[in-house]
Amino acid sequence: MNTQAQRVSVHGGHSGQFCGHAQGALEEIVQAYITAGFSWVGITEHMPPREERFIYPEEKEAGMGPEHLHLRFASYIDECRRLQKKYHNDLRIFVGMETETYRGSVALVRDLVKEFQPDYLVGSVHHVDDMPFDTSPEEYARVAEALGGHDRLYCRYFDQQYEMLVSLKPSVVGHFDIIRLYDPQYRKRLLKKEIVWRIKRNLDFIAANNLILDFNLRSLIKGADEPYVSLSILEKAFRSGIAVVPGDDSHGVDTIGRYVDEAVVLLGKSGFSCTWQQPTLL
Numbered sequence: 001m002n003t004q005a006q007r008v009s010v011h012g013g014h015s016g017q018f019c020g021h022a023q024g025a026l027e028e029i030v031q032a033y034i035t036a037g038f039s040w041v042g043i044t045e046h047m048p049p050r051e052e053r054f055i056y057p058e059e060k061e062a063g064m065g066p067e068h069l070h071l072r073f074a075s076y077i078d079e080c081r082r083l084q085k086k087y088h089n090d091l092r093i094f095v096g097m098e099t100e101t102y103r104g105s106v107a108l109v110r111d112l113v114k115e116f117q118p119d120y121l122v123g124s125v126h127h128v129d130d131m132p133f134d135t136s137p138e139e140y141a142r143v144a145e146a147l148g149g150h151d152r153l154y155c156r157y158f159d160q161q162y163e164m165l166v167s168l169k170p171s172v173v174g175h176f177d178i179i180r181l182y183d184p185q186y187r188k189r190l191l192k193k194e195i196v197w198r199i200k201r202n203l204d205f206i207a208a209n210n211l212i213l214d215f216n217l218r219s220l221i222k223g224a225d226e227p228y229v230s231l232s233i234l235e236k237a238f239r240s241g242i243a244v245v246p247g248d249d250s251h252g253v254d255t256i257g258r259y260v261d262e263a264v265v266l267l268g269k270s271g272f273s274c275t276w277q278q279p280t281l282l
């Protein structure tokens with residue numbers, strides 16, 4: 001194992017304070033990163049939706065509307081800035097925002113960036129054609145069926161990811177192949193011709209713009225046997241000279257830093273130097 005590698009996370013720190021499907025107060029999360037010996041972390045709370053239909057189910061159930069979520073996001077930014085100052089001797093904190101990708105999201109992201117001035121963006125896709133696919137296996141199957149099968153689902157996902165990348169050039173690209181989430185056949189599918197060229201197109205854009213690929217460890221927590229990205233994509237990223245950096249995508253104190261050391265081993269085996277590129281400030 002590369003014992004020189006610093007512990008970092010380029011995507012994570014979701015907290016129960018500011019996200020309906022996470023746990024814990026943000027300050028506890030920051031303290032847990034410090035205890036775990038992290039050098040720097042990006043705290044990347046989900047952006048608030050403008051429309052009811054894009055509110056996460058658990059937040060809808062809690063009766064939250066777009067206005068409430070907007071205000072909560074404003075408190076997130078304030079609290080994260082306060083913690084950034086308070087702990088600056090112990091940990092470098094980046095105050096980030098994780099995007100959504102759906103109809104109207106690019107304009108919304110631009111407005112939010114103007115209003116809240118986060119340090120950087122994690123560009124993520126959790127919807128295909130405005131339908132959320134990562135909430136449950138049933139939801140995932142429904143979206144695949146609506147798109148006409150898994151191959152088309154992947155193609156559409158990578159096309160919409162590409163549009164998002166071109167429009168926003170996010171400093172970090174979140175869980176690049178999360179579209180494989182509930183697909184047992186994903187390894188084979190990632191090698192299909194119509195999917196491979198789309199992956200290559202997106203990686204070429206990432207390389208040309210010096211964006212960071214989130215080596216996202218949440219898949220391991222959910223039971224997968226490899227992080228996002230899958231090995232076939234990781235090898236392509238390496239050959240393209242793309243910076244790949246661990247992201248624990250933590251949603252509570254107990255997932256802080258989980259599998260980060262394993263990630264370092266995996267990246268080292270694939271030839272990466274494990275000196276981590278930091279997000280470029282907006």
Ligand SMILES: [Zn+2]
Binds near residue numbers: 019251
């Ligand atoms: Zn989340």
Ligand SMILES: [Zn+2]
Binds near residue numbers: 098124126174
């Ligand atoms: Zn995400």
